[in-house]
Amino acid sequence: MHLSEVSKRYPAIESAITRIIEEDGIGELYEPQEKAIEAGLLDGENMTIAIPTASGKTLIAELAMLSKVQQGYKAIYLAPLRALASEKYEELKKKHGKLVNIGISTSDLDSSGSELDKFDIIIMTNEKMDSIMRHHPSWIGKIGIVVLDEVHLIDSANRGPTLEIVATKLMALKPQFLALSATIENSEEIAKWLNSKLVESSFRPVKLSKGVYFNNEISFSGKSDQKLEAGNSPSISLAIDIIKKEAQGLVFVSTRRSAEAESEKQSKEIVHLLNAKEKKELERIADRILNVLESPTKQCIRLSTIVRGGAAFHHAGLHNTQRKIIEDSFKSNLIKTICSTPTLAAGVNLPGKRVIIRDYKRYGTFGMEPIPVLEVHQMFGRAGRPKYDTEGEAVLIASSQDEFDELWEHYIEGRPEPISSKLGVAPVLRMHTLGLIAESPRSREKLVEFYNKTFYAFQYSDVSHLETILSEILDDLFEWSFIEDDADGNLRCTRLGLRVAQLYLDPLTAFEIIQMLSESKISVELMLTMLCNAAEMRPLGAIRRSEEDEIYSAMDSLEIEDGLERAFKQAYIFEKWMDEIHDDVLYDKYAMPPGVLRGKLNIMDWLLYASSEISRITSKDRHSHQVLTLRRRLKYGVKKELLPLVSVRGIGRVRARKIYTAGIKDKIGLKKAGVEKLSSLIGKKTAEKILTVLDKDDY
Numbered sequence: 001m002h003l004s005e006v007s008k009r010y011p012a013i014e015s016a017i018t019r020i021i022e023e024d025g026i027g028e029l030y031e032p033q034e035k036a037i038e039a040g041l042l043d044g045e046n047m048t049i050a051i052p053t054a055s056g057k058t059l060i061a062e063l064a065m066l067s068k069v070q071q072g073y074k075a076i077y078l079a080p081l082r083a084l085a086s087e088k089y090e091e092l093k094k095k096h097g098k099l100v101n102i103g104i105s106t107s108d109l110d111s112s113g114s115e116l117d118k119f120d121i122i123i124m125t126n127e128k129m130d131s132i133m134r135h136h137p138s139w140i141g142k143i144g145i146v147v148l149d150e151v152h153l154i155d156s157a158n159r160g161p162t163l164e165i166v167a168t169k170l171m172a173l174k175p176q177f178l179a180l181s182a183t184i185e186n187s188e189e190i191a192k193w194l195n196s197k198l199v200e201s202s203f204r205p206v207k208l209s210k211g212v213y214f215n216n217e218i219s220f221s222g223k224s225d226q227k228l229e230a231g232n233s234p235s236i237s238l239a240i241d242i243i244k245k246e247a248q249g250l251v252f253v254s255t256r257r258s259a260e261a262e263s264e265k266q267s268k269e270i271v272h273l274l275n276a277k278e279k280k281e282l283e284r285i286a287d288r289i290l291n292v293l294e295s296p297t298k299q300c301i302r303l304s305t306i307v308r309g310g311a312a313f314h315h316a317g318l319h320n321t322q323r324k325i326i327e328d329s330f331k332s333n334l335i336k337t338i339c340s341t342p343t344l345a346a347g348v349n350l351p352g353k354r355v356i357i358r359d360y361k362r363y364g365t366f367g368m369e370p371i372p373v374l375e376v377h378q379m380f381g382r383a384g385r386p387k388y389d390t391e392g393e394a395v396l397i398a399s400s401q402d403e404f405d406e407l408w409e410h411y412i413e414g415r416p417e418p419i420s421s422k423l424g425v426a427p428v429l430r431m432h433t434l435g436l437i438a439e440s441p442r443s444r445e446k447l448v449e450f451y452n453k454t455f456y457a458f459q460y461s462d463v464s465h466l467e468t469i470l471s472e473i474l475d476d477l478f479e480w481s482f483i484e485d486d487a488d489g490n491l492r493c494t495r496l497g498l499r500v501a502q503l504y505l506d507p508l509t510a511f512e513i514i515q516m517l518s519e520s521k522i523s524v525e526l527m528l529t530m531l532c533n534a535a536e537m538r539p540l541g542a543i544r545r546s547e548e549d550e551i552y553s554a555m556d557s558l559e560i561e562d563g564l565e566r567a568f569k570q571a572y573i574f575e576k577w578m579d580e581i582h583d584d585v586l587y588d589k590y591a592m593p594p595g596v597l598r599g600k601l602n603i604m605d606w607l608l609y610a611s612s613e614i615s616r617i618t619s620k621d622r623h624s625h626q627v628l629t630l631r632r633r634l635k636y637g638v639k640k641e642l643l644p645l646v647s648v649r650g651i652g653r654v655r656a657r658k659i660y661t662a663g664i665k666d667k668i669g670l671k672k673a674g675v676e677k678l679s680s681l682i683g684k685k686t687a688e689k690i691l692t693v694l695d696k697d698d699y
């Protein structure tokens with residue numbers, strides 16, 4: 001079926017379809033897209049689309065959402081990760097931003113969301129949607145369609161429950177449901193739970209050849225084997241081989257550190273394959289990467305050196321801007337291989353001709369464990385760029401004939417595991433139960449009725465386990481004064497409980513914060529340690545042998561009780577950060593990469609914000625000044641004395657220290673010093689910019 005056929009049947013979206021045909025160059029529909037339309041996608045039918053990666057799910061979502069918007073409804077697009085949400089937002093905004101009003105909301109889990117009413121299509125993370133529903137925005141009733149992206153992630157312990165709860169809540173509003181899933185074993189079950197039609201297909205626009213490399217040869221399933229030159233490590237040989245064919249490779253490894261080491265080796269070999277023009281372009285890109293932070297860290301230097309040779313590593317420890325530069329340079333075929341951990345496969349849409357899975361095991365609960373088939377197939381799915389490659393290759397690496405046979409059976413011929421609900425655990429239920437009561441008072445029976453509609457209940461028909469946990473949770477919520485009985489015998493939130501729910505905190509964390517604020521005196525170290533012990537801060541790094549003496553002696557001197565070691569280590573790192581210790585030292589000494597530190601700092605800032613909100617409600621505000629100072633010191637990574645300087649736009653912690661050391665302590669000092677003195681310290685351009693800002697502030 002040609003797309004123009006669709007606009008004949010559904011004239012309401014004709015203009016959007018015309019644009020897609022003319023600007024996106026889409027004509028004949030892919031098989032699953034046609035199946036979805038024939039199954040009633042644009043007539044409002046609920047649908048679960050379970051097809052391989054990069055097989056055209058987004059177009060299905062676009063057409064369905066545009067159709068609903070034309071009928072006067074709102075369309076909600078829910079993604080499990082912020083990176084995915086912003087990628088879809090950019091894509092849809094570029095395509096349809098002139099026709100419909102598209103908005104995104106993924107951060108600040110305490111905002112009411114009322115400002116989103118002006119948008120026709122709203123892209124959010126599942127967490128954001130869940131937190132917004134606790135604020136009852138008026139536009140909730142106008143939702144006509146909900147698109148659940150990556151719905152197979154309901155299987156993941158940390159992201160699955162929120163996706164499941166949000167879907168269960170939204171089902172009650174009876175919108176059209178469109179669930180987008182990777183190929184999974186039990187897609188029928190998910191489709192039935194969502195009361196939707198299942199559209200399954202193994203179609204891929206780019207043919208995928210899966211294989212295993214062993215003894216300098218790739219054995220493919222479905223095409224002839226291929227010999228490679230010997231001499232390098234398997235992953236390097238596989239990368240060099242594909243680059244010599246004017247294509248690119250994605251190399252998946254198990255840890256961030258091995259991604260860095262592997263890309264360093266790749267870079268040293270690939271550099272000989274680059275032409276002069278590519279080398280020059282890569283120099284420019286490498287310089288941009290080097291100067292993303294105010295002062296380059298060792299990781300910045302290492303990455304920019306690797307990029308000069310046409311390779312790169314990509315993981316959560318990188319600064320967002322650096323990740324974006326790498327993704328864009330890979331898309332423009334300047335960077336030839338990216339070495340990353342599997343998160344990249346689940347995250348942004350970054351295909352490469354050949355996917356090389358160097359490590360198919362990673363560290364788990366019982367030591368090194370094989371990665372689930374579902375995740376490996378996600379990585380496979382990144383092989384082959386639509387429009388550029390006629391086929392993609394996904395290659396695992398074996399080091400023995402036995403391992404070859406095992407990989408072949410498990411990953412090449414094996415089916416992905418069935419997905420299952422991860423809802424049945426106390427911290428998850430505690431958080432969502434308070435959220436449900438915050439949305440509207442309801443009885444215990446009504447709560448059980450709600451949980452009976454979840455995927456958990458659908459899979460394990462016996463929910464008595466859930467009911468047992470639920471009654472313990474309700475006892476805690478009563479004891480913590482977060483809920484009470486109302487006149488009709490329903491459970492409702494107290495003022496404090498409602499605020500805790502809106503702050504999107506684990507109620508246990510909120511209770512611990514209240515305990516902390518009740519202490520008559522509490523040191524900064526203890527406050528940080530208690531907050532680092534919150535569920536929201538996990539996972540916390542282990543204490544390595546090289547750190548033991550330093551960390552344990554610091555704990556003893558501060559009388560921090562046993563059992564809080566990991567929380568204390570995180571607090572200790574925050575202390576070092578506020579003592580203006582450089583990122584490099586934190587990385588080298590405590591294995592804390594800059595990107596991970598920024599992530600932890602954001603969570604700590606949110607916990608401190610929540611503490612100040614809770615102290616206002618419980619009027620336990622004796623520590624509010626300390627909390628505020630801590631928030632500001634953590635935000636900038638400075639000692640207290642620099643706070644007056646870093647509050648001036650354009651002055652970060654490095655410049656502030658330099659200015660302070662020259663005897664300038666605050667805004668008055670800055671103005672007194674004048675442009676001459678300041679230029680000698682921080683350069684003329686910055687000095688002038690800062691003094692202009694100060695004059696404007698005065699004015």
Ligand SMILES: Nc1ncnc2c1ncn2[C@@H]1O[C@H](COP(=O)(O)OP(=O)(O)OP(=O)(O)O)[C@@H](O)[C@H]1O
Nearest residue numbers: 026027028029030053054055056057058059349386
């Ligand atoms: N019918 C079509 N004809 C030609 N190109 C198409 C068609 N449908 C989608 N595409 C293109 O194929 C590429 C992949 O599509 P899309 O991003 O929708 O896949 P996806 O399944 O959403 O991928 P992911 O699994 O990463 O979310 C896009 O560039 C898209 O423009």
